[in-house]
Amino acid sequence: MGRSIFHYFDRGSLAVVFLTLVLFVSALFVKGVTHELFLETGVFLVSVKLIMMAHKNTTAAAHTDERLLHIQTVLRTIEERLNTPQD
Numbered sequence: 001m002g003r004s005i006f007h008y009f010d011r012g013s014l015a016v017v018f019l020t021l022v023l024f025v026s027a028l029f030v031k032g033v034t035h036e037l038f039l040e041t042g043v044f045l046v047s048v049k050l051i052m053m054a055h056k057n058t059t060a061a062a063h064t065d066e067r068l069l070h071i072q073t074v075l076r077t078i079e080e081r082l083n084t085p086q087d
Contacts, residue, residue, distance in 0.1 A: 017048060
């Protein structure tokens with residue numbers, strides 16, 4: 001449970017979230033609570049959603065790699081048994 005946030009997200013994704021959050025907060029102070037706040041909120045949420053999707057895709061790809069490696073190992077084992085001469 002002591003994993004770093006960099007284990008889950010890359011530095012570029014965190015930079016995008018941080019920069020978008022800073023721009024969102026600064027727009028809140030500059031523009032105030034107006035109609036533009038909804039636009040800024042939308043931009044922030046889209047950035048976060050894209051990063052979450054990228055993380056999910058990375059996790060799914062790693063899981064797929066593990067499953068393919070397991071299948072490859074099983075196929076090698078079967079191939080070795082078939083190629084071994086039987087008495």
